[in-house]
Ligand SMILES: Nc1ncnc2c1ncn2[C@@H]1O[C@H](COP(=O)(O)OP(=O)(O)OP(=O)(O)O)[C@@H](O)[C@H]1O
């Protein structure tokens with residue numbers, strides 16, 4: 054019965070969210086931009102030479118190109134720097150108008166409902182490896198190696214396409230973490246865009262080198278949300294102008310470090326013709342507000358790239374049940390990993406925490422000091438950093454663990470410190486007369502702990518321990534940075550992938566709730582069972598019956 | 599009669615505070631010694647030094663044939679039962695489990711035997727119906743009787759009582775004193791810190807008056823209660839009997 058109330062809460066949460074939908078009116082992005090006088094472009098600034106931060110300043114090819122486009126549209130540009138996993142999703146939630154993040158134009162993304170501008174850069178997927186690793190001579194050599202990628206990039210798709218099996222693919226949020234993984238000998242190769250990879254290796258990874266050749270040629274485009282055909286037309290018009298008047302060539306030379314040749318420009322169109330990319334836009338009705346003409350133009354898809362047949366009024370807040378249904382199996386896999394992570398962490402972390410707590414209250418000063426140091430270091434530093442240290446730094450000391458093992462170790466090390474403090478508080482809350490009574494009966498210290506103090510402590514620390522378990526279940530999502538695919542990571546991938554981030558994140562929230570509710574319920578049951586009065590009542594009932 | 603306990607020049611300080619000084623005390627087998635004295639005079643501390651819940655600062659304590667030292671501490675404690683002012687029953691165990699715990703875990707008695715003997719002990723303190731109750735479900739007087747049974751379960755050679763009735767409602771004091779009276783009659787060796795002068799007068803063989811950490815005066819109950827030599831004993835008794 055107690056579990057019903059939270060369930061009702063979950064339902065209410067979902068309903069309120071769904072009904073928000075009806076209060077939102079879709080509005081044309083171009084009108085919105087005009088009203089604001091500001092164009093918001095989302096990016097992920099970990100991708101030189103396209104976009105990166107240097108001394109707090111956002112720089113790069115995309116950034117300058119985007120600013121030029123803003124000039125053409127007559128509005129200011131505001132940049133939104135996000136993690137890659139959230140970049141495309143921010144279109145759906147209308148946090149931004151456009152995405153410029155070296156995004157490759159793919160059929161899959163178009164089908165998800167993203168609109169692409171005309172291609173503005175010719176790129177390709179290539180492979181990086183450790184210098185001197187003779188096993189890898191060409192792209193095909195990585196099929197039986199461990200390969201890292203940045204999650205949900207075309208690097209991942211290319212690796213999957215050439216046949217790297219899923220269980221040997223390590224997916225990172227940040228490209229540089231994937232490269233570190235290769236440098237640390239944990240992965241053997243990484244697949245990513247050629248220009249970005251070249252630039253990052255040059256700057257930060259002298260130990261790595263490129264394997265010659267390109268797996269597949271790709272076109273990079275600017276992305277908009279599905280109903281914004283007028284905006285895309287305007288962007289295409291601006292792009293053409295920038296390409297024609299020489300600004301594009303200047304940016305190309307400055308950032309890509311290669312002079313712009315007709316061959317490169319031809320490549321843009323070549324891939325365009327061979328693949329799904331359509332020829333450059335020729336109609337510019339999207340720009341009419343700039344020329345202050347009053348003629349209203351119906352949203353026409355014209356020459357705009359993409360063109361998934363989605364309803365133009367689909368709002369950011371509507372729940373897509375089809376997406377939920379399709380992604381449930383994958384989300385359940387993620388939930389299972391999250392549960393296993395949590396369970397194993399509690400399994401190792403609880404006894405470890407108890408041991409640390411016993412050291413913390415020990416009469417031996419050295420033990421006490423060790424325990425305090427441990428607890429303070431763990432509590433005083435972010436969990437994320439601890440995960441990084443265990444996965445990326447320990448290999449230097451020849452302590453090398455798999456991502457999953459690293460995750461468990463980091464979470465256990467972290468949880469043990471908090472659990473130790475919970476146990477210490479519990480033990481210290483037991484009246485000192487209990488220890489005295491036990492000792493006066495001839496029990497030694499550990500016997501008294503075992504038979505008298507700890508059984509009482511356990512009942513007291515159960516509620517705070519549950520809180521810790523719930524916190525842990527949620528914090529376990531952080532281990533996704535070392536390529537463990539748990540619930541949150543699985544969800545992020547589906548969200549980037551499906552084109553309906555809101556729906557997916559809502560589904561994840563509900564799953565997390567469903568995972569934490571049984572914990573709460575279980576503990577309230579246990580607490581009832583352990584309440585002496587109630588147990589007594591039961592015993593008496595039992596004997597009467 | 600054989601000597602069970604011999605204390606020689608015991609001293610105890612907490613930091614700079616001297617709580618016990620120059621304590622000499624011998625207890626013979628079967629003897630009941632009452633410790634009286636004002637609050638803060640050191641009665642509890644003296645009892646706690648005997649089973650080393652507090653390590654003495656100086657002096658010697660012999661129990662049976664051995665010096666009490668940190669190394670034979672658990673052996674000593676097995677033979678010395680202690681009953682506390684605030685009972686200190688184990689709240690997570692039933693009355694019976696409270697009594698049976700130490701014999702099982704310390705002496706290694708089988709569960710079956712420990713529980714049977716535990717029931718007999720609870721019977722002796724008139725609590726057989728409460729065997730399955732938890733301490734939280736018992737009155738103060740009942741809890742203290744369980745605590746006495748718990749101490750007896752180890753079959754100790756010496757019993758220490760630290761004001762066993764002073765946390766009790768007045769109407770519950772009698773039932774606990776009755777149990778203690780029986781123990782004395784059985785010939786148990788007991789050292790009892792108490793404010794119950796009636797009990798001391800009636801049951802104790804010897805009364806010790808503790809004042810500011812020293813044994814100021816000792817003797818039979820008649821000597822101490824009817825004819826105290828020291829002025830301070832007289833004022834103490836006058837004050838406490840007036841109540
Ligand atoms: N752990 C301790 N640390 C510091 N001082 C203590 C400690 N235990 C007792 N004392 C002090 O020692 C003195 C004697 O205390 P003790 O408890 O032995 O007195 P008592 O005769 O039992 O008094 P009461 O009748 O109130 O129980 C008191 O002044 C007390 O404050």
Ligand SMILES: [Mg+2]
Pocket residue numbers: 641642643760761
């Ligand atoms: Mg006292």
